Amino acid sequence: MQTPPDPPHPAQRRAEGVGKELAQIIAEASKQAGVHRRKAAFWDRTYFVVGLPAAALAGIAGITALASAAGRIVAGLVSLVAALLVAAAAFLDSASRSKAHENLAAGWQILANDAHLHADLDLVDDSWLEYQAREVIQQLLDDEGRLLQGKLPDDEARAARAAAAQQRK
16 A cells, blocks of 8 residues: 655745746736737827828928918818827827836836746745745735736835835844
8 A cells, every 4th residue: 555645845835835826926917018018019109100190291281282272172171181180199199108008018027027036036945935925925916916907016115015024034
C-alpha cells in the first residue's frame, strides 16, 4: 500500500497562492494596457481624420470665395461642411481622449511591471511572503480597482501605506 504524499508546506502553499495572484494581476494588467494603447491610437487617428479635412475644406472655401462671385455658393457649402467637421472634432475631443487612454495604458503597464518584479524577486523570500505579500497584493488590487474605474493609482496614498508598513516592522 502506497502512502499519500505529504501535503505542501504552508510556506510553499503561500508562495503558490501569491504567485497565482500575481500572475492573474500581470495577465489582466498587460491585457488592459494593450486595450488602452489601441484606444489611444484610435483617438489619435480620429483627430486627424476629422481635423485635417476640416482645415483643408476651410482653406478651399476661402480660396473659392475669393476667386469669383459665382463660386460663393460652392464656397458657402464647403465652409458649412468644414464648420460641421470642426464642431464634430470639438465634440469628440479626441486629443484629450487619446491622452487619457495613453495615461491609463501607462498605469496598467506600471501595474504589470510592479507585479512582475514581485513575482520575479520576492516569491523566493519567505520573510516577504509571510510579512509583506498580503499588503503588496492588496495594494496591487487597489491600484487595479482604480484603473478599472478609469483613474490612475494614487501615489500619495501608496506612499502613506508604504510608510505605515515600514513603521510596523
